[in-house]
Amino acid sequence: xxxxxxxxxxxxALWDTFAxxxxxxxxxxxPVFRWTQYKDHPADPGPALLGxxxxxxxxxxxxxxxxxxxxxxxxxATGIDLSPVAVARSTEKYGHLxxxxxxxxxxxxxxxxxxxxxxxxxAFGAAWFTDPALxxxxxxxxxxxxxxxxxxxxxxxxxxYGPQGMYKGGFAGPAMYTYRYSHTPETWAxxxxxxxxxxxxxxxxxxxxxxxxxxxxxxxxxxx
Numbered sequence: 001x002x003x004x005x006x007x008x009x010x011x012x013a014l015w016d017t018f019a020x021x022x023x024x025x026x027x028x029x030x031p032v033f034r035w036t037q038y039k040d041h042p043a044d045p046g047p048a049l050l051g052x053x054x055x056x057x058x059x060x061x062x063x064x065x066x067x068x069x070x071x072x073x074x075x076x077a078t079g080i081d082l083s084p085v086a087v088a089r090s091t092e093k094y095g096h097l098x099x100x101x102x103x104x105x106x107x108x109x110x111x112x113x114x115x116x117x118x119x120x121x122x123a124f125g126a127a128w129f130t131d132p133a134l135x136x137x138x139x140x141x142x143x144x145x146x147x148x149x150x151x152x153x154x155x156x157x158x159x160x161y162g163p164q165g166m167y168k169g170g171f172a173g174p175a176m177y178t179y180r181y182s183h184t185p186e187t188w189a190x191x192x193x194x195x196x197x198x199x200x201x202x203x204x205x206x207x208x209x210x211x212x213x214x215x216x217x218x219x220x221x222x223x224x
Contacts, residue, residue: 053118060125064090
């Protein structure tokens with residue numbers, strides 16, 4: 001399986017730009033937890049997909065809204081994001097809830113931080129933008145026995161699998177880019193099993209409107 005040659009300077013610039021844009025939308029300051037890209041998806045499983053965790057780690061925490069929602073339920077929450085802008089804004093907005101926001105490269109922090117969690121998750125976050133062959137074993141190490149790993153992202157375009165390069169803001173201007181990873185549900189499931197996880201489920205949740213883009217949702221557990 002191919003691993004993309006990441007350039008974190010470009011990626012950090014991209015996610016800083018994304019964070020600045022996201023915080024211009026006032027609704028991004030409202031705590032909310034959802035897995036899909038649709039605001040009112042009737043079949044979105046919400047935080048119930050994580051079980052009943054006492055501690056969580058979000059990889060690619062973005063605006064921090066999902067962690068704020070969990071913190072409001074008395075969950076001890078931690079978020080990692082590559083963007084200093086995202087981490088600063090999230091800390092300013094939600095730090096008073098006891099959430100810890102960490103600015104770090106996702107493949108470095110779990111390898112160096114010994115803490116473990118009842119749940120690790122990515123909602124359109126780092127699981128989409130990091131080689132799963134490298135990320136998933138790290139996630140498994142950071143889970144407590146019986147802990148849950150869950151992630152969501154758009155499904156792959158048929159026939160387009162593996163790392164996919166993407167520019168930010170079109171094809172003119174500064175070259176800010178990153179890579180996303182696209183696989184079939186079966187391949188995602190195999191990667192989770194290969195990382196030592198069990199109770200694996202990966203499927204595509206249909207969009208609320210027929211013919212619209214669905215959401216790939218994966219879930220697995222660490223053996224007790």
